[in-house]
Amino acid sequence: xxxxxxxxxxxxxxxxxxxxxxxxxxxxxxxxxxxxxxxxxxxxxxxxxxxxxxxxxxxxxxxxxxxxxxxxxxxxxxxxxxxxxxxxxxxxxxxxxxxxxxxxxxxxxxxxxxxxxxxxxxxxxxxxxxxxxxxxxxxx
Amino acid sequence: xxxxxxxxxxxxxxxxxxxxxxxxxxxxxxxxxxxxxxxxxxxxxxxxxxxxxxxxxxxxxxxxxxxxxxxxxxxxxxxxxxxxxxxxxxxxxxxxxxxxxxxxxxxxxxxxxxxxxxxxxxxxxxxxxxxxxxxxxxxxxxxxxxxxxxxxxxxxxxxxxxxxxxxxxxxxxxxxxxxxxxxxxxxxxxxxxxxxxxxxxxxxxxxxxxxxxxxxxxxxxxxxxxxxxxxxxxxxxxx
Numbered sequence: 001x002x003x004x005x006x007x008x009x010x011x012x013x014x015x016x017x018x019x020x021x022x023x024x025x026x027x028x029x030x031x032x033x034x035x036x037x038x039x040x041x042x043x044x045x046x047x048x049x050x051x052x053x054x055x056x057x058x059x060x061x062x063x064x065x066x067x068x069x070x071x072x073x074x075x076x077x078x079x080x081x082x083x084x085x086x087x088x089x090x091x092x093x094x095x096x097x098x099x100x101x102x103x104x105x106x107x108x109x110x111x112x113x114x115x116x117x118x119x120x121x122x123x124x125x126x127x128x129x130x131x132x133x134x135x136x137x138x139x140x
Numbered sequence: 141x142x143x144x145x146x147x148x149x150x151x152x153x154x155x156x157x158x159x160x161x162x163x164x165x166x167x168x169x170x171x172x173x174x175x176x177x178x179x180x181x182x183x184x185x186x187x188x189x190x191x192x193x194x195x196x197x198x199x200x201x202x203x204x205x206x207x208x209x210x211x212x213x214x215x216x217x218x219x220x221x222x223x224x225x226x227x228x229x230x231x232x233x234x235x236x237x238x239x240x241x242x243x244x245x246x247x248x249x250x251x252x253x254x255x256x257x258x259x260x261x262x263x264x265x266x267x268x269x270x271x272x273x274x275x276x277x278x279x280x281x282x283x284x285x286x287x288x289x290x291x292x293x294x295x296x297x298x299x300x301x302x303x304x305x306x307x308x309x310x311x312x313x314x315x316x317x318x319x320x321x322x323x324x325x326x327x328x329x330x331x332x333x334x335x336x337x338x339x340x341x342x343x344x345x346x347x348x349x350x351x352x353x354x355x356x357x358x359x360x361x362x363x364x365x366x367x368x369x370x371x372x373x374x375x376x377x378x379x
Contacts, residue, residue, distance in 0.1 A: 022334075027336070028339075074317060075312045075313060076309060076312065091313065
């Protein structure tokens with residue numbers, strides 16, 4: 001009883017410590033908030049792909065918003081197809097409307113929209129850590 | 141021939157290896173196999189069905205042979221490969237174009253890996269279609285399933301190591317799939333990648349899994365698998 005009990009405690013403790021050890025506490029990943037440039041860089045009715053951040057900065061008639069380019073199915077990068085006015089994922093063929101709603105294919109939910117604001121120096125600031133409603137627009 | 145063998149065994153070195161005097165009775169021949177570390181993996185006796193190739197197609201043996209090839213070529217590839225970004229991709233290209241015989245070793249490793257997945261899968265099909273999983277072989281069927289899963293795990297972890305576009309997106313897709321598991325999915329994905337995105341943490345983790353953990357597990361399970369084959373009545377035969 002004592003023997004098996006202490007053995008169980010020791011094994012359980014080892015399991016917990018191993019799990020904690022394997023979960024990194026510090027990540028060297030790019031910060032979630034970053035600037036993408038002055039609003040004037042993005043003309044009206046434009047969908048601009050920011051490659052190293054995997055998102056699109058969109059400026060439509062209602063204002064600015066940022067839309068994730070990571071497909072909600074299995075994480076590939078979607079492409080903006082200008083002529084068709086829609087996003088297309090090359091991996092498994094999901095289609096999204098120009099504001100990220102699922103139009104077809106296996107994607108289970110719409111593309112995420114990220115919080116956007118104006119930094120003190122007047123540049124557009126995007127925070128991929130904050131997901132906002134897709135109707136949200138920034139006026140600038 | 142028999143006399144020469146007897147003469148060799150009856151020397152002091154021969155006796156220290158075989159631990160017995162030479163005599164050619166049936167019992168003696170069996171015990172020479174049983175009591176020798178290197179011979180004991182061979183069956184003492186092989187029935188007529190055992191030499192028939194078109195029943196088992198030697199698929200298990202082919203899988204094991206491929207595993208040995210993969211271990212040796214993989215071990216050699218490790219001398220030139222750094223699991224870091226962007227060295228991994230450059231090293232892979234160096235192995236192909238700069239290292240002597242590098243392209244041969246890399247292709248051996250790559251093709252053997254593909255064929256091993258196929259061979260293990262066909263082995264499972266053969267066991268299924270000949271109903272060789274039936275008593276007393278139930279446990280060995282389960283060990284075999286674990287071996288299939290480990291083979292796929294080795295294939296998956298090895299896929300990331302060249303660090304090219306194919307690797308990157310395959311692991312992005314694979315890790316996202318892991319993330320879909322209920323409750324523990326997100327945590328599992330985080331642990332597997334060592335972060336939220338596929339980057340150098342993920343590469344290092346996949347490298348350690350590919351070179352240490354999964355091969356170690358597969359060797360232990362293969363040992364059990366082969367031992368059970370013997371204990372469950374030897375090589376599979378028509379019922």
